[in-house]
Amino acid sequence: EADIYQTPRYLVIGTGKKITLECSQTMGHDKMYWYQQDPGMELHLIHYSYGVNSTEKGDLSSESTVSRIRTEHFPLTLESARPSHTSQYLCASSGTTEGFGNYGYTFGSGTRLTVV
Amino acid sequence: QKEVEQDPGPLSVPEGAIVSLNCTYSNSAFQYFMWYRQYSRKGPELLMYTYSSGNKEDGRFTAQVDKSSKYISLFIRDSQPSDSATYLCAMSAGSNYQLIWGAGTKLIIKP
Numbered sequence: 341e342a343d344i345y346q347t348p349r350y351l352v353i354g355t356g357k358k359i360t361l362e363c364s365q366t367m368g369h370d371k372m373y374w375y376q377q378d379p380g381m382e383l384h385l386i387h388y389s390y391g392v393n394s395t396e397k398g399d400l401s402s403e404s405t406v407s408r409i410r411t412e413h414f415p416l417t418l419e420s421a422r423p424s425h426t427s428q429y430l431c432a433s434s435g436t437t438e439g440f441g442n443y444g445y446t447f448g449s450g451t452r453l454t455v456v
Numbered sequence: 457q458k459e460v461e462q463d464p465g466p467l468s469v470p471e472g473a474i475v476s477l478n479c480t481y482s483n484s485a486f487q488y489f490m491w492y493r494q495y496s497r498k499g500p501e502l503l504m505y506t507y508s509s510g511n512k513e514d515g516r517f518t519a520q521v522d523k524s525s526k527y528i529s530l531f532i533r534d535s536q537p538s539d540s541a542t543y544l545c546a547m548s549a550g551s552n553y554q555l556i557w558g559a560g561t562k563l564i565i566k567p
Contacts, residue, residue: 344499380464382557383500383544398554430499443490443548443555447499 343367346431346448353421353455361416361451363431369446372414375430376400377450383430389414421455428452459483462545462558470566475532479545479558482526486547486556489521491530494542494560503543504530535565 344365353359365372370391375383385398389408403425404418414433418425431448462479469475477491487508492500504519506512506528512519518531528547532539545558 380559382458382460382462382559383546383555385554388554432499443488443505443546444502445492445500445555447501449498 344431344433344446344448346429346451348451349449350452351454353453355422355455357421359418359421359453361418361429361431361453363414363416363448364412365414365433365446366412367433367435367446368411369433369435370411371434372408373432373434373445374398374404374406374414374416375432376402377428377430387416421453423455425455426453457482459556460545460547460558463561464559466562466564468564468566469535471535471537473535473565475530475535475539475563475565477530477532477543477545477561477563479528479547480526481528481547481556483547483549483556484523484526485549487550488548489519489528490546490555491517491519492544492546494544496541500544537565537567539563540565 347362372389374387384400386400386402387406389395395406428450430450432445434445460481489506491504493503494500506519509521509523516533520529542560542562544560546555
């Protein structure tokens with residue numbers, strides 16, 4: 341079944357720790373995205389990739405980094421976690437979908453990160 | 457001012473009612489309009505997609521775009537408790553542009 345997987349679902353970590361949030365998709369989509377979502381707020385794009393070895397920063401200033409070595413894998417890394425990084429992180433991918441053009445985004449279930 | 461405005465709710469209606477969810481926007485270049493549904497502790501899922509103006513119907517859901525008023529709507533007929541979720545609108549000026557999201561409206565359907 342085509343899907344997108346994020347791990348871990350929940351993470352509580354101390355300030356200063358390095359963390360990597362994992363995201364993998366099985367649909368062969370070239371485009372992948374990382375969004376940050378806080379309660380009552382719109383999704384903010386923090387990183388995106390249009391293919392292997394291609395990564396760009398989004399609109400939201402972020403201290404995280406991403407890599408895209410394989411089509412299916414798009415991990416996000418925080419070198420030194422801070423309480424201000426506490427949020428929900430959503431990974432998504434998109435491809436051309438009948439009826440939805442280029443806007444058939446498929447989202448993972450998210451990683452809820454708490455930095456203490 | 458945000459490019460896309462959406463009332464956060466919550467909007468609480470009885471089962472079987474017709475629900476109207478709305479977004480306004482300021483960028484006249486937006487051509488592609490989407491509605492996503494997000495259940496608690498899940499990622500958003502695409503519900504409806506409309507290009508330019510007009511209506512689109514899919515089962516109990518109707519998406520409407522009024523570009524002259526910069527206003528989009530999602531109507532849900534015969535609402536069910538399973539429709540309880542947060543509904544996010546999203547829009548884009550084209551394939552070279554990222555999606556711009558509304559903050560979402562929380563909808564509660566009471567049995």
